[in-house]
Amino acid sequence: MNEIIKRTLREHAHALRGGEYSSEELTRAYLERIDKCENDINAFITVTQQKAIDDAVLSDKRRKNGEAIGVLDGIPIAIKDNICTAGIRTTCASAILSSYTPPYTATAAGKLLGGGAVLLGKLNMDEFAMGSTTESSFFGATKNPLDQTRTPGGSSGGSAAAVAAFECAGALGSDTGGSLRQPAAFCGLVAMKPTYSRVSRYGLVAFASSFDSIGPITRSVYDNALILSAISGKDQSDATSKDAPGEDLINSIGEPVNGIKIGLPRELFGDNVSPEVKDAVMNAAKTYEKLGARIVDISIKSLDDAVAAYYIVSSAEASSNLARFDGVRYGSRDQSARSIEEVYTKTRSNGFGDEVRRRIMLGTFALSSGSYDEYYMRAKRACDLVRAEILNALNVCDVILSPTAPITAYKLGIKRDDPTEIWADDICTVPANVSGLPALTLPCGADTSGMPIGVQLMGKDFSESLLYKLGYALEAERSERE
């Protein structure tokens, strides 16, 4: 393996600037790595080999002429396959979109590529981002590079596996209920679910529009801040997007963390959290205490209902968002259909996988006239309550610290027959989506099998710079110890 691919994105930026190697050399090194390990890992759905080399050559020319666009110019990245890229197949890992090529590029992807980043390809995921293992992909399961008998998590499992296997310098994924943070935790990486509205959702194939967020997965906190800085901001094409109020995500990194108050919510340290995970996360809290932060116990009662409310609201929104995949507006049409009704039902029944069909069914049920008040409206109120109580807690502490996932990466296929058991594992990640607040995950230890454990930091709206500051402090402390 060419050792340069193990470097962080920040180190690549420095090396490209200093002429240590070219973008073309770096891109070819990553493509060689992809070629070598994709048969085992299956992180990519599409590899854009020739385009990547062409773009790298162009980047080198810009640099040579003193016209480099920015810090990401020439750096090879990859993008989850539910983020549209003009002229490049975007499948959502579903049979129904397996031949769909979008005519436009998502704003977040466009900002990265417009900044000179080199696209290596599109990454595997759970079908329509519904799942926590990347096993529901039409293109086959992705494996965890740290132990190929285990899941990389999901739904952004391809993004996490590609970064962990050194197949790209960083990746974009999406997070609706933990889909960036849980796979990052399972693969020993850093991921940020930004404040809802910080990153434009234009061009992200919608799953649950009120929870969906695009964010970065990287090998370091600094790299993460670099990518998030590049993709943030108001976008005319997404009315829900906003500019973050005058902050720099990079500048606060490296500042001391003394005096910061960190809350530990007892609801996220319950019996369902494995003792090894609890120990590692508590050790992270002790590290912060050693660095001068203050630890306080807090309780947020409504968190007990967050997962149930999340599954009702997200499934309801999914049933509406996925109505467009009917073989007429979008989706490969079933050719055996003999009437318009058959076009809809055959296309959708054959085009969607089991988990997507289940969620559409639950969502349609929750929105139907006999159930709307009892399920959907109550769940919406529960979401409001979760946000209000978390914000209340954030009046007595600056950030909330918890495990990212209650367990570490498990064996592939192990939980497949019981979907709701997997759903319950979202307990730690879902509150950030339901409340729209930002949450960062980074590694804080490993279990006895050597699988990584993630710690999550959640803060107020647009507090990403504080989260990065805290994340970097823990990362630096751990790397010093190791």
Next chain:
Amino acid sequence: MNEQELVKKVASLAKLGVDDACSESLAADMKNMISFAALSSESGCFAMSNEKEPMILRQDNVGESFDRALLLEQSYNANDEFFTVPRVVAGGDGNE
């Protein structure tokens, strides 16, 4: 309505085809999902309900397809197969 009838009704609303064999396993899944998604009765969201002004919802029914001849008869401008709509982009004569 029993569970399998519920599955068939919801599948019809969602435009998903469900045969008898499939409806049995989906009925079990639906039961699990609905009980998983039930909020605890101690949840604070129950206190937020507005019982004085309940929402009035229409019944969900999947209707028959429209009658093509009837639609064409009522359209402003039609040919044998389709109704036509005015062109809205600049440069048209407004009736193409």
